[in-house]
Amino acid sequence: MTLDNVGIIGFGQSKFVKTRIDVTFPELVREGATMALENAGISIDDVDAVVYPLAPDALIGVGNGERWVIDALGAVGKPFMRVNNGGATGMSAVLTAWTHIASGLFDVVLVAGADRVSESSSAQSVLNKMWDVGYERPVPLNTITMLALSAQRYMHLYDSDETDMAMVSVKNRYHASLNPNAHLQSTVTIEEVLASRTLAWPIKLMDACPASTGAAGLVLVSERYAKKNGLKPAWIRGLGQNSETYWMGNRVGPKAMGDHADADALAVAFQRAYDQAGITNPREQVDVAEIYAPFSSVELHVIEAAGIADKGKSPAALANGDYTLGGNGVTVNPSGGTQCTNPIAVTGLIRVGEAANQVLGLAGAHQVKGARVAIASAIGGDHQFYSTMVICSDLEEI
Amino acid sequence: MTDAKFYEQTWDLQYKHALGETTSRFLEGLTQQKIWGRRTTDGRVLVPARSYDDQTHMPTGEWVEVGNSGTIEMFTIVYEPFKGLPVPPYALVYVLLEGADTALVGYLKGLDLKNQKDAIAALGIGTKVYVHFSKTPVGSAADYWFELSK
Numbered sequence: 001m002t003l004d005n006v007g008i009i010g011f012g013q014s015k016f017v018k019t020r021i022d023v024t025f026p027e028l029v030r031e032g033a034t035m036a037l038e039n040a041g042i043s044i045d046d047v048d049a050v051v052y053p054l055a056p057d058a059l060i061g062v063g064n065g066e067r068w069v070i071d072a073l074g075a076v077g078k079p080f081m082r083v084n085n086g087g088a089t090g091m092s093a094v095l096t097a098w099t100h101i102a103s104g105l106f107d108v109v110l111v112a113g114a115d116r117v118s119e120s121s122s123a124q125s126v127l128n129k130m131w132d133v134g135y136e137r138p139v140p141l142n143t144i145t146m147l148a149l150s151a152q153r154y155m156h157l158y159d160s161d162e163t164d165m166a167m168v169s170v171k172n173r174y175h176a177s178l179n180p181n182a183h184l185q186s187t188v189t190i191e192e193v194l195a196s197r198t199l200a201w202p203i204k205l206m207d208a209c210p211a212s213t214g215a216a217g218l219v220l221v222s223e224r225y226a227k228k229n230g231l232k233p234a235w236i237r238g239l240g241q242n243s244e245t246y247w248m249g250n251r252v253g254p255k256a257m258g259d260h261a262d263a264d265a266l267a268v269a270f271q272r273a274y275d276q277a278g279i280t281n282p283r284e285q286v287d288v289a290e291i292y293a294p295f296s297s298v299e300l301h302v303i304e305a306a307g308i309a310d311k312g313k314s315p316a317a318l319a320n321g322d323y324t325l326g327g328n329g330v331t332v333n334p335s336g337g338t339q340c341t342n343p344i345a346v347t348g349l350i351r352v353g354e355a356a357n358q359v360l361g362l363a364g365a366h367q368v369k370g371a372r373v374a375i376a377s378a379i380g381g382d383h384q385f386y387s388t389m390v391i392c393s394d395l396e397e398i
Numbered sequence: 399m400t401d402a403k404f405y406e407q408t409w410d411l412q413y414k415h416a417l418g419e420t421t422s423r424f425l426e427g428l429t430q431q432k433i434w435g436r437r438t439t440d441g442r443v444l445v446p447a448r449s450y451d452d453q454t455h456m457p458t459g460e461w462v463e464v465g466n467s468g469t470i471e472m473f474t475i476v477y478e479p480f481k482g483l484p485v486p487p488y489a490l491v492y493v494l495l496e497g498a499d500t501a502l503v504g505y506l507k508g509l510d511l512k513n514q515k516d517a518i519a520a521l522g523i524g525t526k527v528y529v530h531f532s533k534t535p536v537g538s539a540a541d542y543w544f545e546l547s548k
Binding site: 022122125149153199250 | 473
């Protein structure tokens with residue numbers, strides 16, 4: 001089966017903050033849709049179909065939230081689909097739009113949404129409801145503890161420490177200080193990160209993402225639409241997905257398929273995207289990575305899953321000046337990443353949009369000089385649902 | 399600008415989840431101070447017991463009683479309060495029990511967590527622990543927790 005090439009012609013995002021009281025939730029979603037359409041230079045009438053990312057309904061406090069925002073998205077009278085894949089939701093929605101277009105069914109698809117996580121003071125209680133009612137619910141797991149467990153295991157396996165995590169925070173907060181849309185824009189020092197209060201050891205406050213409010217959207221088009229209208233999109237050259245078992249306890253011990261310290265299933269998803277894009281050596285061929293990592297610890301093993309460093313070796317490379325804007329090798333999360341801005345429903349979408357901006361040279365103060373090939377990834381559930389993409393400024397051989 | 403208005407709500411939803419034959423038998427085992435697993439077609443023992451295998455998608459078969467002691471595979475100590483969740487500090491561990499191929503989650507109790515540095519130093523991957531059963535079991539996963547082996 002021959003698939004049509006798919007490109008990104010518009011990316012819009014708001015300035016992310018803790019709270020917005022000037023708009024309703026649907027009005028915020030409309031912001032994301034409008035900014036994406038304006039950036040693409042098209043109107044809602046040009047859009048063939050709409051895909052809407054939204055994670056658990058309980059986070060926004062409205063059941064079947066897709067009903068609430070259908071008018072705000074301009075989707076009335078158009079094919080419409082909601083996507084929920086936990087933290088990977090935003091990228092899964094883009095992937096859904098890609099399949100809509102690559103199949104030849106549509107030429108122009110809008111993906112837009114929003115989140116305002118801080119409206120519920122019960123977010124971690126909502127997220128605790130992910131776990132098995134018979135076996136795990138009596139234990140207070142949540143999205144912080146599940147990744148604290150992973151971080152502790154990573155530290156043990158690779159002789160890493162909390163300073164390694166702090167280096168990631170320092171890098172991302174510096175990058176975010178250059179990104180006018182980022183939520184956390186102040187820089188921090190290693191000492192400040194290490195002195196910040198413990199949430200779930202080894203994760204401390206400054207290792208963690210904020211609960212962000214804001215909107216974002218993307219417009220994807222077919223190659224024939226782009227050619228017909230003389231557009232120069234950022235091209236999606238490869239995509240990958242993979243999944244991991246529900247049970248964290250199945251990710252340890254000698255007979256586990258993957259280790260909870262690592263992101264082995266994500267490595268497979270990256271390889272799938274690399275194979276499609278023709279990437280054989282990501283360290284040489286990739287210029288910039290926008291990878292989903294809500295905690296500093298996660299970025300370390302995602303860099304390794306992306307093949308940018310060997311397992312356990314990313315901390316040493318980071319200490320050596322890699323991954324930082326203007327530093328060596330692949331620049332990782334020049335936007336500041338998920339650690340500095342996490343509006344859950346659209347976090348994965350922003351990774352794709354930032355990657356597209358980078359290869360188009362539109363990233364402003366956090367632009368990676370001369371970037372041509374970018375990768376993006378997202379993670380949902382309890383390190384369970386993985387999405388990856390390769391984005392390039394052209395359709396030539398990578 | 400008009401004063402901002404807000405709408406406050408609380409979701410209070412009730413559920414009574416059927417836990418099925420396999421989970422029910424595991425939980426019943428806790429009241430008899432036993433931890434049960436199920437053997438997969440390729441010989442692994444899944445603990446807690448599950449009726450199907452995440453790796454092969456095949457049903458599991460034989461019930462296997464595993465040991466009441468094992469080693470920590472990962473841990474965290476929570477110091478931050480989360481709305482709707484218990485008052486910190488508390489320690490959570492995943493433990494590979496003797497004879498099991500997957501780890502069982504539970505609280506780690508009996509360790510003073512107030513001094514973070516000392517508490518962390520007392521725990522590690524490979525640290526030996528045992529299952530402590532509640533003296534007043536109710537047939538739920540709250541009927542056990544872990545304590546450090548003496």
